[in-house]
């Protein structure tokens with residue numbers, strides 16, 4: 001069998017400024033999350049002698065190997081993320097390997113013939129953050145860093161805490177007090193992270209600690225870290241393998257800090273460049289109405305007939321949504337995400353809290369389930385189909401970013417009919433103002449009964465076996 005040295009003979013790696021006008025390059029071992037000009041950096045590879053068909057065979061064969069790197073759904077594709085020196089240690093919890101699940105009921109709800117969910121909630125800590133954390137923490141270890149830190153709306157901290165603990169590093173996490181789902185906080189504590197709750201939202205906390213963390217010599221593992229993006233891009237690689245390398249028409253994902261949107265676009269472009277896929281799918285990024293700065297930028301650019309680059313992103317000062325994973329008003333990766341939307345002829349849509357809640361319940365009724373932010377995908381698809389942007393017959397894959405169990409109180413409140421909209425902030429939907437509470441259109445309340453056989457028999461009679 002061919003090994004990786006014979007299918008992708010040579011690669012050179014560097015860090016490069018995302019702004020083509022700057023184009024500054026840095027060695028891959030430089031510890032920096034920004035270019036001197038202030039823009040984010042990309043990991044840039046130059047592959048030579050890349051044999052796409054042979055690489056696909058190597059990846060397939062590795063799926064049967066017992067090597068921990070081959071058991072990982074990230075490192076199995078290591079020819080596409082060759083930034084570590086060959087002797088480096090890989091910190092892996094066997095992330096990735098997530099299923100692509102057909103969901104006819106959800107397809108119906110959205111108005112599509114077919115819809116599949118790629119469920120990143122099947123990861124070791126229950127979200128797609130694991131795909132990027134294995135690469136980020138491995139790079140931290142390769143750089144001899146012993147302390148890693150992040151600011152997080154929840155899943156990044158849960159994931160970083162786990163990978164740091166598994167790799168023998170200390171984790172420091174900053175979270176907005178009272179604004180993360182209980183499952184995520186519980187994970188971070190259990191995995192032993194030093195957990196600092198700041199009485200401010202994500203954006204304020206980020207501004208406050210970003211430079212402080214770097215000055216303290218602590219390795220920053222937010223999605224500004226280009227090595228996290230490298231791991232996350234393998235989500236679409238695994239997806240294409242599952243689709244027998246036939247790209248779908250659309251890939252739909254929720255957008256918060258926009259790191260994942262950036263990663264998907266980069267992965268898709270690289271796969272096309274290397275001949276692994278023949279064409280690019282279009283990306284659709286879905287934001288929550290109350291924290292939709294990218295959506296607003298693109299709406300404004302279209303209305304004014306101007307370039308979004310020229311207008312620039314205007315942060316949402318007080319972002320609001322119950323989908324806390326995407327409650328971000330000033331997404332750090334907006335330029336990268338915009339670049340990828342342009343490269344894939346992508347779109348950005350915004351959905352209301354009611355739409356997210358209903359879509360989440362529909363995904364649950366498929367036997368699949370997800371956390372609130374992930375459900376923005378189905379809500380967004382439904383809107384884009386109604387607007388004829390996505391056609392009924394298009395092949396669509398939606399990425400569910402996090403596990404149902406991450407945010408149990410949201411789910412319980414929805415079914416009990418007590419899920420209330422976030423308190424502050426404007427919630428102007430297309431239909432005018434939203435009602436104060438979320439209507440449980442697909443609610444499923446538990447039924448209390450006394451320990452009385454007759455009462456139980458009567459209940460069973462109302463639900464005849466089908």
Ligand SMILES: *Cc1c(COP(=O)(O)O)cnc(C)c1O
Pocket residue numbers: 127128129155156223254255256257258259260261325326371373374401402
């Ligand atoms: C982090 C996260 C998002 C948002 O991803 P970005 O890369 O910040 O846009 C969406 N859903 C879940 C469950 C997340 O954890």
